[in-house]
Amino acid sequence: MGARRPGRRRRGVRVTGPGDPGRQPADGPRRDRTGRRADGAREGRSGGARRPSRPPVDLPRLVAYEAIAAVHRDDAYANLVLPAMLREEGLTGRDAAFATELTYGTLRHTGTLDAIITDAAGRDVQRIDPPVRDALRIGAYQLLHTRVPAHAAVSSIVDLVRSVGPGATGFANAVLREITTRDHDGWVDKLAPSAETDPIGHLALAYSHPQWIVRAFAEALGGDLGETARLLIEDNERPPVHLCARPGLADPVELADEVGGAPGAFSPYAVYLSGGAPGELPAVAQGRAHVQDEGSQLVANALAGAPLDGPDGRWLDLCAGPGGKAGLLGALAAQRGARLTAVEVAEHRARLVAQATSGLPVTVLNTDGRTVGADPKLPEGHFDRVLVDAPCTGLGSLRRRPESRWRRQPADLPPLTRLQRELLTAALRAVRPGGLVAYVTCSPHTVETHVTVTEAARRCGFPVDFVDARPLLPAGMPGLGDGPTVQLWPHRHGTDAMFLAVLRRG
Template structure:
């Protein structure tokens, strides 16, 4: 994210919230620190993300289990951990304005604690004194207890204004630099804000799209055909049938890992947008044989399982290709019992018969900008420089898909990114023998699909990840 513009002549604006006044008080060192287990788990998650580039959504469940947190304590730990990861760039901008030291020079554990404290001050209703006190206690109980006074001083400055006040002070003026203003206000790197604006094409739609990235995504389940009916699954979990996916269920609350149908493989967690992509790939109109399908970049296996379940009902088979061995193993576990053969191979040259497949799904590796609400730290990991290499890979995989599909067969090109270079840019330079067909009729009832023939879903419009779909027929 481009650094915020500091306007020293305008202090933080108070908007009714009472913050501490007077010089910062040093924390008392006469009492032992009281470490709140929920906040300790959140702090441990921030350390794991910073130190070893851990994935927050994969790491947090283990930390919660180790700390034996459940219910409201687990919910608080999750909100603080994911929220601090998601808002990291914004938090750092405010912390830097409140610190006389460069954040890059701080010890990692101290920086983690400052981010956690700043998130509580700016994004929750936790009282300021409590947010500061519990964070200082975390520092006192940690590996850098001598930094407790510094932590206290910085966080008291952060708490002197609310988020709106800090945005007014640090962000560019909205009417002069909308991209810069929204990047800080919604905690997105500037290059991502620009990419979303380019894809949307409507400045009025940009802020809702960014805001949707900052809201935790709901849990969507898929009822696998032949295993359990959608309405039966909805009744079993007290959920709601999805609006558009014929196999989707919205789970209102609870741990999906405890659902019997999920444990035995009849159902799974899968975003409704991903379900719609797989269903479109499976139902696009096709002449002739329709029994041999391919998933060219299958890991971790959600779409391969849905396609395999659909093929099981019609006596067909699916070849699932995944280059990474551990992800190929994930696919094998996910598709167990289905007519799916998993190949650990490079999708650009999978070593399988060319021109033999009736349908090829290419869910291409991408920046993942369409799933930022599900991956809290992802927006700060990617860089604009990553795009060119991914686009090159996407084009090479699409070339392979064109070779693998038979004449008259269907290729479904899918990305979980709205970045124009990864979507329309790749399709615009597709192999000559792949002709675009209108994908919109394959998503019946879904509104705001644009002029076609490709489809771009959005969290703020459709409640799904921002999935892109292009359907192509080999001439």
């Protein structure tokens, strides 16, 4: 065996270099949801008193542990804290990819991993000390979902537990070795309810989604459990990065060549990336493109391209933060001599909208979209095209936000659907007679889609007609249903599960 690379010391933990067997942060700083240190201290490896050294722990696994711990301990967002940690540690290439896979994979599969750990440990996973619990989750994910040899996965996690939960190494070793006695399918066969007697429960454990979400997906898919399973499988895959080449500022074919990507399948502005850091691309930094799921591009473009009689120069985005759809609509408006008013109630998100639409014919208002008619800048019956990208549960983008499936609860629905109806009603008041409103959610839950649209149209007090949205999407796009609304799906279209309804005010 070759000589071990010299360890580094950080926050009282001895850290080996990438690829070596390990390290961990029981004493690491708490972080907020954005990845900033909660104590306000600057990042760095120097300064402050030294704690006693601890056993070395593999750096990529430690970073994954720190990110997962921040998600569970501090209610952080993995897609924000993990990149900050990778930068801080200088992890790149295969080591960064491994840390990313461990973090996102463990978070996506937490429900099933917890059921397996509970059985292997002989005690409920919630009774296990949180640091040890998170380490065991990472270990179980490695054993069941990666090609890491079992002995290496067990050894590395025992080293991690030795740092984060002294005294629990024997317990962790026993639990992980019990997990090695079956593969993933074997554990599902043992623990999942019968697919015949409890199909929703079976799918929930087999594909690691809460039962209420599986039930909502199945309902939106017309009760087709086979297709529901395909959706759940796709939800657990790493999603591609989509760019939007801004009309008039970038050609998608040329942008694809520039960034080493490929033109999208459906949106005329989409470019697919295989990976990397899209925020560092010159095209994004220069405002010629922005990161945006292809489904979001399609629904925004559908509103902009829908046939409209009469004037067409006053557009409104009623829930504009953080600015992706406003950026695309603003670029389209610039080509057509129109102007977009972008409304965002949260001040920090309104600033993001202003940054995203800089140089475009866009006016940003930091106000509540429900104030149409009461705010002189949002008069009734004034706008020609209105987008309502309503706040929602986000069930359509679970593949991009791995922890959100475990955070959302059915109790979240009533206040959200009430807000959605109020915003859509305000949009219908804001649009002129004959004008168009596009209602969009990144959720396929029928209560947030069909029920919200139907109720708002019924209660608004004036005639509203549904426009068939299917012709507003690219010709030949499969699986768009019977209309007049459209539901996009990850497993059908490779997009987030975006819902689109287009209404015309009478």
